[in-house]
Amino acid sequence: MEMVKVSNVSKTYGKEAMHHALHQVSFSIEPGEFVGVMGPSGSGKTTLLNTISTVDQPTSGDILIKGLNPLQLKGDELALFRRRELGFVFQDFNLLDTLTVGENAVLPLTLDRIPVAEQDKRLHSIAKTLRIDHLLGKRTYEISGGEAQRTAIARAVIHQPSLLLADEPTGNLDSKAARTVMELFEKINKEHQQTTIMVTHDPVAASYCGRIIFIKDGSIYNEIHSGGSRQQFYQQIIDVLSLLGGAAHGV
Ligand SMILES: Nc1ncnc2c1ncn2[C@@H]1O[C@H](COP(=O)(O)OP(=O)(O)OP(=O)(O)O)[C@@H](O)[C@H]1O
Numbered sequence: 461m462e463m464v465k466v467s468n469v470s471k472t473y474g475k476e477a478m479h480h481a482l483h484q485v486s487f488s489i490e491p492g493e494f495v496g497v498m499g500p501s502g503s504g505k506t507t508l509l510n511t512i513s514t515v516d517q518p519t520s521g522d523i524l525i526k527g528l529n530p531l532q533l534k535g536d537e538l539a540l541f542r543r544r545e546l547g548f549v550f551q552d553f554n555l556l557d558t559l560t561v562g563e564n565a566v567l568p569l570t571l572d573r574i575p576v577a578e579q580d581k582r583l584h585s586i587a588k589t590l591r592i593d594h595l596l597g598k599r600t601y602e603i604s605g606g607e608a609q610r611t612a613i614a615r616a617v618i619h620q621p622s623l624l625l626a627d628e629p630t631g632n633l634d635s636k637a638a639r640t641v642m643e644l645f646e647k648i649n650k651e652h653q654q655t656t657i658m659v660t661h662d663p664v665a666a667s668y669c670g671r672i673i674f675i676k677d678g679s680i681y682n683e684i685h686s687g688g689s690r691q692q693f694y695q696q697i698i699d700v701l702s703l704l705g706g707a708a709h710g711v
Contacts, residue, residue, distance in 0.1 A: 461527050463623060463655045464489040464512060469521035471507050471678075481507040482518070483678040492653035494646070496666040498697070499675035500704060505659045506627060508675065512657065513546055513625050514538065526622055543571060547616030547624045551631035553608040555600045555615075561607075562587070562596035565614040572619065586614045589651075590644055606637030610644060617648055624648075626658040630665045642668040663701060667694035674700055 471482040481504045489495055497505050510516035512523055514530045522529055530541050547568075548554075555564045562583060563570075569579045587593040590610040595603055603611070609629060616624055626645070630638035646668045648654045660666050667690045674681040682700055686693040 462488040462524070463491045463493070463526060464657070465524040465527075466508075466512065467521050467523070469508075469511060469518045469523060471504070471511060471516070472519045480678050482511070484521070485675075485678070485680055486521075487673060487680065487683075489655060489657065491655055492649070494649040494656045494668070494670045495658070496669035496672040497657065497659045497675060498661070498663075498666055498672055498701065499681065501661075503675045504678040505675055507678075509625055509627055509657065509659050512623075513548065514542060543568060544619060545622045547619070547621040549609070549612050549616045549624070549626040549629045551628040553600075553605075553612045553632070555608055555611060557600050559600075560596065561592060561598050561600070561603060561611045564600070564611055565592070565596075565618055567615055568619040582618055583614075586618050589647065590614045604637065605633050606640055609633060609637070609641050613641070613644060613648070617652070617654060620652070622655065624654050624656040626656065628660055629658060630660065630662055635664070638662065638665060663694055663697045666697050667691075672697060672700075674704060676704055 465488045467486050469482055469485045473479045473481055485508065497508060499505055507516065511518050517531060525545065530538055533541055565587065566579045566583050569582065587596060590613055592607060592610050592614060595607055600608060630641055633641060642665050645656060649656050658669065666672055669686065671683065671685050673683050681704060684696050684700060
């Protein structure tokens with residue numbers, strides 16, 4: 461079964477001056493895929509990610525995650541679904557400054573009242589994967605942007621969510637830290653078959669994905685799959701972006 465099935469999703473903002481942020485968007489994502497979403501500024505990428513993550517509701521059409529429509533869940537069930545099945549990574553890290561790196565990373569397990577011994581075991585393992593094991597006692601203001609984003613990724617996957625959603629995860633990082641973060645997304649995707657959707661403007665970051673969906677004016681414009689080397693895929697991405705035009709920054 462598909463991990464994500466988006467069927468004829470449209471999203472309209474406003475009443476009198478209606479704005480069609482998404483128009484009849486359909487696609488599926490299989491378990492274990494790493495999918496990038498690209499397109500010019502204002503094309504609807506974040507709106508799409510927000511409708512998949514249940515933060516926003518489509519105006520029409522529906523979205524199934526593992527065959528389930530989360531919007532049909534009631535109050536607490538929806539909150540629980542989000543907490544257990546989804547992981548989020550944002551451009552500005554969204555770490556809690558009052559907590560240490562380790563406390564930030566285990567937050568989903570703390571909220572789920574997982575026993576401390578189990579929390580420690582999982583923290584140890586994910587911290588090693590993300591190379592933050594030497595930072596666990598530090599405060600968020602004592603670490604670099606790249607380290608903060610690696611901590612945010614640890615927090616997003618420590619509870620083994622069905623779906624990892626990332627919105628411009630390299631947007632606030634220099635190119636070296638961005639590459640490290642993308643190598644780690646790729647590693648988690650490959651080693652843990654972590655299904656991942658990432659919105660990005662950055663063709664280098666996108667070249668780590670297995671497939672890119674391009675959005676233009678709220679509709680799917682094109683889709684490409686990685687076949688050969690990452691360098692070849694990067695070139696394919698650049699080619700589509702140049703056809704797409706608009707404000708596709710980073711090219
Ligand atoms: N809450 C909202 N109310 C009204 N219009 C909105 C709202 N959110 C987004 N829009 C509009 O919908 C369109 C799509 O926005 P969205 O944020 O999804 O684009 P994006 O592709 O993620 O852009 P960017 O790359 O600049 O972040 C834009 O024209 C935006 O102005």
